Amino acid sequence: MTWTLEIKRIAGILDGSSTLEPGVNIVRGSNWQGKSSFIEAIKAALGVSTELTEGADSGTVHLETPSGVYDVTLTRENGVVSQQGQPYLTDEYDVIRAGLFACLDERNAVRRAVRAGENLEDVLLRPLDFQNIDAQIETLQREREQIETELSQAREAKKRLPTVQEKVTRLETEIEELQAKRETIDNQTSSADSSESVRRQLSQARSEQNQARNRIDRLEQSIERTEQRLSERRADLDALEIPEYTDIEERLADARENLSQVERDVEVLQSVYSATEMVLSENRLDLLTDVERDIDGDTVACWTCGSETTRADVADQLNALGDELTARRAQKETYRDTVEELETQREEISQARRRKGDLEEEIADLEATLADREQSLEAARNRLEQAQAEVERLSDRVDETVAELSDVESEIKYREAELEETADELAQLETRAARVEALESDLESVRDDLTELRSRKDRTKREAREAFDAAMQDILARFGTGFETARLTPEFDIVVARDGQEASLDALSEGELELIGFVAALAGRQSFDVDETAPLMLVDGLGGLDDDNLHTLIEYLQQGTEYLVFTAYPEYTAFDGHEIDPTEWHVANEKQASAD
Incomplete structure (x- = not known):
């Protein structure tokens, strides 16, 4: 679980390497030894910082973690530093979240805003600007429309199921009765071979006649439904108005x-x-x-x-x-x-x-469907005329018994064909109807996602304020502050209470302001689930806290992250964790490393 870093010309470190262990990592050293520069190097490996050593044209950070290897190169050209390579974080949303709520050094925007007494809404909600919520909403709206169409079809299929099932049962019964009738007629007659041939021809002709009539009925009904639907859609199109907003x-x-x-x-x-x-x-x-x-x-x-x-x-x-x-x-x-x-x-x-x-x-x-079905209807009518003519011709050649048997066999074939078609329709309806619950669940899920996206900002604001209050209670329970409590207003202004009355932030000590700054940053960290993508927390610039308070803060912070990296001066007492010695690094001169 060890992280290994190799650093060249990043901030005040010209050349150096170190490791990070799970838990607490302390960079202990005096001024100008590279403590803050080490924090900047980690930020560069994350993809958050682009701070080169002053006067250097390029610098690199090599990071090895249990999950992968990451190399970042910083290049200065025409006074502008650009980043190449593969940092630990690549998504812009993740980079913004980590910069605000994982990299809690002295330059941290949340801590600076608290120290300046500024409103925190813009800085705490800044990651929302990079989530492209509008595009996600548009995609979900299209998905919702598709599901609603399929669900409407599935519900219609479910509604028709009993009627079609009843028709299948009726056709099966009719076929059984017709088969019994044919057997009775066969037992009562002994036709010649020629009569048998004519009978088969007549049965086939009548079957074709019935099939043609059935197809004509279905086509006429289908054409009527299509014309009605076409009329409705044309009316919808005529009634549709596109808003006219200029430019x-x-x-x-x-x-x-x-x-x-x-x-x-x-x-x-x-x-x-x-x-x-x-x-x-x-x-x-x-x-x-x-x-x-x-x-x-x-x-x-x-x-x-x-x-x-x-x-x-x-x-x-x-x-x-x-x-x-x-x-x-x-x-x-x-x-x-x-x-x-x-x-x-x-x-x-x-x-x-x-x-x-x-x-x-x-x-x-x-319109295309209607034209095809009208053409099919014309063909079916021609086929019916031909079948009727053939039935009339063959009917004259058979006696009453043969005609009766032919009628029964023709009716059996017609019913069997109708049964096969109806059974196929039933299977299709059952398949479609079986999707109703799944589609309803999908539709509810999409609607919930849309509602969640549309209320994301309000929900995040509420969660941030709740997280701020919870963290503040933990801080007050651990530290002996000069104020009783602090909270975020709905407008994201910090309000501090002292002796039961609202007090000015200007009246707080430097250490108290730092504590509130950390509380605000931790609230953002929880609201945006930063630990999911950045399992570490970087802390620097805590000179305003005494020894006891620094130990208390570190003990509190380490509970919320897998890797905690912070800087400390030699005069602070020992911490329980992995200590990093900056004296092994080659650092720039005092002027270049003055931030440390």
């Missing part, structure tokens, strides 16, 4: 582009707002620029353009930026509503067009 694809593309642009704007504004707000709230302008303190207010030099301003002006600009951020978020919701409305309109058009195509195809098939 739907162009408008949808524009709306999606507008939504994407405003989402990027919101992200940029949020980043600037959060950073500036933190500087002001922490009163740390002196970290960014020179501050001259005066009775009337602090005067600062703008750290972006160098011009002189005041702290009050900066605060005013921050408020203006917050107003702009609020406006852009409202604009984002408007665009999102527009996209959903246009997608609904497009789906209406698509469904109407598919329905039109199905109707036109069915009408064409019915």
Whole structure:
């Protein structure tokens, strides 16, 4: 169950190798020894990271696991790093899930969002954007329509079964009675050879006459049903209206582009707002620029353009930026509503067009069927005329006894032919009717799948919030936090309670924020079943936790994954697990490996 890694020029590691064992794996070392770079190397093997050593044109990671061997090559070209080879995760959905909920290093988007006090909806539900739910729904809708058609036919067959079975029984009884009658007539007559020959010919002619009449009846009934069905389908086609929405694809593309642009704007504004707000709230302008303190207010030099301003002006600009951020978020919701409305309109058009195509195809098939059956009817009528003429000619040549026997034999042949045809029909109906339960089960399954897909986002949001609450209860039971509880609101904002009242996230310690960040990431991990595709968890950047709390967190995290890999400084006490020594690696210089 051991994982083996060989690393060349990934992050701060120029050359190194190591193994991962089931359970806890500790990378213990001082700064600049490659701890965080080792985490990046594992992420590169998973397919999540593309961080090359600074100045290197290429780098590789070789990973061997019990399930396979994986090789990843990173190449820098024109300042852009690309990935080649076969990573552990190849599906984009799996990569996104692992990056968010398995790779819990300091760069993790969930942990960063918690530290910044941001809304968590976008980051926790991001994997849903890569599941192509709309395409899955469209495929299931087509499958549902096919099953509904087959089920309708099967139910009709089941409805007709008693009538056809009754007909088979009646025909068997009639044939037995006719055979008994023929035997009686045979015992009463002694015909000559010539009479016997004429009798056989007359019997055959009458059988053909009856078969022709029966075929004419069936064809006339079939033509009547086909004409009725054709009329219904033509009426359906005439009544069908395809919604007319002007430039739907162009408008949808524009709306999606507008939504994407405003989402990027919101992200940029949020980043600037959060950073500036933190500087002001922490009163740390002196970290960014020179501050001259005066009775009337602090005067600062703008750290972006160098011009002189005041702290009050900066605060005013921050408020203006917050107003702009609020406006852009409202604009984002408007665009999102527009996209959903246009997608609904497009789906209406698509469904109407598919329905039109199905109707036109069915009408064409019915018209062809009708023409074939009308031609067959004409041929059957000609055959009946010929058989009637032959019966009249032969009837004059036999006496009353021979004619009676011929009638009986002809009737027997007719009934036997009818019985064979009816028995075949019964077998077909039984086969089709036997599928009713299976088709009903398939239809229910498809409908359940459609319902599940359509409610996937709401269900995932609910599961994420429930998982957050459960994990938070476990954390609170293990750690002595300064807050009583924390929860996710329906809008995915984090609310913390202290002394029975809501408290600001800004009032929490760095360690407490880290704990909430892990709780949020674990909630996403459970909601999206990440351990099914990525049986490991990577943890880095836990300098804000003391020794006892770090041990407690590691003990808690290892319960939820097969492989737990985390970094620790030498001053932390020993952990129960496999310890990885970074001193055996060849790492880049201090500047390149400063992340470690």
